[in-house]
Amino acid sequence: MTDAVQIVLAKRPAGDVTADCFREEKVSLPALADGELLIRTRYLSLDPYMRPRMTELRSYVPPFELDKPLTGGAVGEVVESRNPRYAKGDVVTGLLNWASHTRHDGKGLRKLDPAAAPLSAHLGVLGMPSFTAWYGMTKICQPKAGETVFVSAATGAVGQVAGQLARLAGARVVGCAGGEDKCAWAVREAGYDACFNHKTETDVGAVLDKLCPQGIDADFENVGGKIFHAVFERLNNFGRVAFCGAISEYQDQVPMAGPPKMFTIVQRRLNLQGFIISDHVGLMGDFVREVGGYLKDGKLKTRETVVDGLSKAPEAFMGLLRGDNFGKLVVKVG
């Protein structure tokens, strides 16, 4: 028996996620069965894709279950093991509960070298968000030198890497982010050619016309909504859209209409490709080689927000959906 604290889905949100969608509980975890291990959470990743999982809908991952702990990418430490592949003290990454401790069957975990990098990096620049950025940018956007690439949520966990990969490919990179400080970081640190604050910009079309005078050749789409509509209208012939997320639409109770004039897709021979990184795990090695190389050479800047304490996870997640975080958002647990 281990005493644990966990956060469960208390109710499904209708529109904005609210505090009463979550409930913190103390539970006693039963003893491990053969093959199981007990993992103490060290860092929990909060990501926009979790919002669709809170709703019951046909999606690529099953929805979270009511009255069960939410789950997410995490880094943890094995504190007890009845699984021959893991020993007490191993540091692992994988899907863990929003909890102090998770009983786990060992499937889908990966051991980490805790000396290689700060633990939270495995949830960001060495983990899923960065892999997502790499796949979408190099396999779908395929930026060429001199092209203009747009990245929405330019400083988010995914966007900050996507934009830098486009820059490293020689493209002109323009982004948007929710705040002057984020935009300044995008230009100064991440090397964006320009970044506008979508929270204060009232005419997205006009600012795009100014910042992307040659139109947009590729769009790494994280945000959707009116920003995507304005980008769509400005895509050049043979433009590519790596459709990764649509955070601005996740809390809509009435689904937002798509951009007007879908015939634009024909006229400009556009390619819109949706993707989910878990379909492409076979490319993880290529990602690690390429992005790991950039990191070693100091060519990638990263930024994260660390929230302290599991109890803060719900509030931090609601903030993520409002764009309050700066860079990759992780919760330090315990």
Add this chain to the structure above:
Amino acid sequence: MTDAVQIVLAKRPAGDVTADCFREEKVSLPALADGELLIRTRYLSLDPYMRPRMTELRSYVPPFELDKPLTGGAVGEVVESRNPRYAKGDVVTGLLNWASHTRHDGKGLRKLDPAAAPLSAHLGVLGMPSFTAWYGMTKICQPKAGETVFVSAATGAVGQVAGQLARLAGARVVGCAGGEDKCAWAVREAGYDACFNHKTETDVGAVLDKLCPQGIDADFENVGGKIFHAVFERLNNFGRVAFCGAISEYQDQVPMAGPPKMFTIVQRRLNLQGFIISDHVGLMGDFVREVGGYLKDGKLKTRETVVDGLSKAPEAFMGLLRGDNFGKLVVKVG
């Protein structure tokens, strides 16, 4: 000097094309310069893509010019030549004026063997519409045996070939067309598994649910609008859309919004690819081999509507935009 009759763009349409957008004129064509030839039109192709050309907009082909003859794919006969590559009596295909005669510089023409097939076939099943169908179906939709493929404008010049290519690939093929007679032909002759009449069907979603119980794996999109929206909502994971046209939206004065919930593109990893066949002329040989083979083996049924007389072209074109034609629409000239 040759007396010719031609139809010019008298004004740009605002919304529906009307008869006063066209003007028939008698003109005297000046004598040929070196390198030129005079071509008498035999068949003129009428195609939906001509509608966007009547409007001044950023498109893939320049708009038609006011007070100049409209142009289109055609088959004609050389009646006079000062071009060493063509002789009097040659039968050629290429872009010709909406006119009894066209002075031509010889560029972009192709000689035809008039004994090989009925002349009008070079504007349909042996020509651009069929090449379009082949490219979109085999390169983008890529149907696999057992998948469900949807084709809007199922009996149109492009759709009738697209649907049959999907069937030949072993897919279940469902379409829609504007009339009971067209739907009956699609099923009886072209081998569609099902076809519904979009002119009388009030609940497109419900009929799609009935006819495509396993969802839709690939969509050959010719129509756009509410039919596309209903198809989009029913695309399966990894669904493909070959975006070829959006005839239902061409006459909209206020552009129609896109389908709601663009995040579906991510959730289901959809691929939407717009294309224009003139980008792919290098594949013409592959098309001719494959589709020519099917034709020789009697595996493709075709249907066309022939309108007699150049003066009827405007009326026939307005009918095309309403869906009055059945199959490939050509005008027999002279």
